[in-house]
Amino acid sequence: MKKIVTLICTFLLALFMLGGCSGQQGGKVSTDGSTSMEEVIGVLGEAFMAKNKGVTFTYNPTGSGSGIAAVKEGRCDIGLSSRSLKKDEKAAGLKETVLAYDGIAIIVHPDNPINDLTLEQIADVYTGKIGNWKELKGKDGPIVLIGREAGSGTRDGFESITGTGNACKYRQELTSTGDVVATVAANPAAIGYASLAAVKKSVKALSVGGIVPSEASVKDGSYVVQRPFVLVTADEKKLSPTAQKFYDFATSADAVKLIAGAGAVAAK
Amino acid sequence: MKKKKEFMETAVHGLFLCLGLITVGCVLLITIYLIVSGLPAIRQIGLSGFLLGKKWASTAPEPFFGILPFILTSIYGTAGAMVIGLPVGFFTAVYLAKAAPAVLKTAIINVVSLLAGIPSVVYGLVGMLVLVPGIRTFFGVPDGAGLLAAIIVLSVMILPSVINVSVAALEAVPKEYEDASLALGATPTETYFRVSVPAAKSGIAAAVALGVGRGIGEAMAVMMVAGNAANMPSLFASVRFLTTAVACEMSYAGGLQRQALFSIALVLFFFIMVSNAALNFFLKGSKKR
Numbered sequence: 001m002k003k004i005v006t007l008i009c010t011f012l013l014a015l016f017m018l019g020g021c022s023g024q025q026g027g028k029v030s031t032d033g034s035t036s037m038e039e040v041i042g043v044l045g046e047a048f049m050a051k052n053k054g055v056t057f058t059y060n061p062t063g064s065g066s067g068i069a070a071v072k073e074g075r076c077d078i079g080l081s082s083r084s085l086k087k088d089e090k091a092a093g094l095k096e097t098v099l100a101y102d103g104i105a106i107i108v109h110p111d112n113p114i115n116d117l118t119l120e121q122i123a124d125v126y127t128g129k130i131g132n133w134k135e136l137k138g139k140d141g142p143i144v145l146i147g148r149e150a151g152s153g154t155r156d157g158f159e160s161i162t163g164t165g166n167a168c169k170y171r172q173e174l175t176s177t178g179d180v181v182a183t184v185a186a187n188p189a190a191i192g193y194a195s196l197a198a199v200k201k202s203v204k205a206l207s208v209g210g211i212v213p214s215e216a217s218v219k220d221g222s223y224v225v226q227r228p229f230v231l232v233t234a235d236e237k238k239l240s241p242t243a244q245k246f247y248d249f250a251t252s253a254d255a256v257k258l259i260a261g262a263g264a265v266a267a268k
Numbered sequence: 269m270k271k272k273k274e275f276m277e278t279a280v281h282g283l284f285l286c287l288g289l290i291t292v293g294c295v296l297l298i299t300i301y302l303i304v305s306g307l308p309a310i311r312q313i314g315l316s317g318f319l320l321g322k323k324w325a326s327t328a329p330e331p332f333f334g335i336l337p338f339i340l341t342s343i344y345g346t347a348g349a350m351v352i353g354l355p356v357g358f359f360t361a362v363y364l365a366k367a368a369p370a371v372l373k374t375a376i377i378n379v380v381s382l383l384a385g386i387p388s389v390v391y392g393l394v395g396m397l398v399l400v401p402g403i404r405t406f407f408g409v410p411d412g413a414g415l416l417a418a419i420i421v422l423s424v425m426i427l428p429s430v431i432n433v434s435v436a437a438l439e440a441v442p443k444e445y446e447d448a449s450l451a452l453g454a455t456p457t458e459t460y461f462r463v464s465v466p467a468a469k470s471g472i473a474a475a476v477a478l479g480v481g482r483g484i485g486e487a488m489a490v491m492m493v494a495g496n497a498a499n500m501p502s503l504f505a506s507v508r509f510l511t512t513a514v515a516c517e518m519s520y521a522g523g524l525q526r527q528a529l530f531s532i533a534l535v536l537f538f539f540i541m542v543s544n545a546a547l548n549f550f551l552k553g554s555k556k557r
Contacts, residue, residue: 035520142410144410144411150517150520151520153520170497172413173496173506174496182396186397186400190411
């Protein structure tokens with residue numbers, strides 16, 4: 001019996017040894033903030049760790065406000081915010097670097113005759129003030145609102161840009177961009193929103209206020225359903241060498257493709 | 269020599285004991301974890317406000333955490349799936365176990381096993397791309413995603429468990445019972461329904477309980493066809509089940525919202541415990557008689 005116990009103990013200990021294998025040498029970069037930036041920062045973090053062996057990259061998804069506060073209080077190297085810094089935040093010694101733009105396309109079924117809506121119309125549609133396509137000069141029929149689940153970055157972005165926070169009367173709340181696109185493609189009465197990079201030919205992206213969504217119109221700011229992804233740093237405090245390296249990497253030309261892969265438009 | 273044999277015996281015994289304890293440990297761990305992480309939110313929101321509240325708005329500035337719509341949806345959805353799936357599964361099982369020719373029986377059993385092996389996300393995908401637009405055009409509603417679509421998907425998903433367990437139960441009925449019935453002049457159909465089915469009662473009850481468990485616990489397929497808006501259930505309304513309520517929001521949740529999701533999981537766990545307890549009760553009752 002003793003032998004078995006010894007054997008089992010050895011086995012368990014060997015398992016624990018494996019857990020200790022992740023190296024702790026090299027520097028550390030900690031980021032904190034916007035949940036919407038999860039994909040972009042995740043891709044960048046992975047690529048950065050793959051490039052620099054032994055570096056630890058952490059991301060704490062807390063929300064833009066908490067991320068900005070964390071930089072101010074020195075709890076992280078780089079804060080992540082999915083809105084521009086306010087005046088008082090800049091006055092408090094914070095610096096913003098726009099990493100990328102998140103363009104959100106408003107999509108409908110390809111057979112839908114409507115091509116253009118204003119931002120106010122979109123807000124009215126999603127809050128239920130406009131319930132029929134006829135009121136927008138489309139075919140007679142109820143509008144089916146497709147959205148994302150509570151807590152999704154895209155939903156948060158869409159609702160904050162259109163000013164419809166917590167007032168949207170969704171018919172369906174789906175858990176991925178792909179589901180939204182597929183559902184809108186299957187229902188002629190549906191309207192939905194999805195990250196610009198995910199829009200396919202199976203749906204039609206509406207122009208907003210006459211501006212067609214594209215990489216160029218998102219970058220120059222003329223397409224309004226968009227928001228910046230911002231890296232927040234403290235003005236007077238110098239970044240650690242590793243954090244500086246990550247900052248340079250994220251804003252370099254190498255990162256452009258990675259950012260596009262994560263569904264955003266790089267600022268460079 | 270003898271000592272060595274004895275040692276091997278105890279070694280194997282100990283190994284099996286360890287493996288068995290892993291299962292028990294997992295169940296204990298999950299139960300304790302669920303209770304510990306599920307109770308704080310219930311305490312903060314209040315039990316009646318949580319269970320009987322009709323409004324769920326977890327990310328609003330002034331959040332509401334009422335899960336009555338989810339509870340009712342789960343109950344209605346599972347009940348609806350049983351209403352459709354149970355007769356189909358039950359009669360299929362009677363046919364397969366008693367009346368079907370051997371070749372056909374093997375073929376159908378194989379197909380049913382295949383049905384059981386299809387991942388739930390595939391059910392969801394087919395439901396989303398075929399069933400939901402189908403319901404929309406057939407019933408002329410603006411959007412097909414909702415309780416009805418979920419019920420139909422669930423009723424197909426519970427078929428394999430209902431059929432397999434029922435077939436096993438019916439086949440275990442001693443042949444003498446049926447022979448006696450036939451010898452007394454009963455027709456084969458009378459024999460199946462008056463003799464075989466009552467004799468296999470407890471096994472069929474187990475099939476029902478298994479189906480209920482599968483239905484109430486399914487998340488992925490339901491999430492793709494039910495619409496997921498937190499409405500009170502009605503046949504064509506977009507609804508959220510207990511399972512999908514947890515799965516939808518867990519990935520981004522924080523604070524009280526996250527704790528409330530654990531509380532929902534605790535409620536779901538409780539429901540499954542109750543259905544299992546009911547099953548055990550029925551099985552024991554039928555054995556005594």
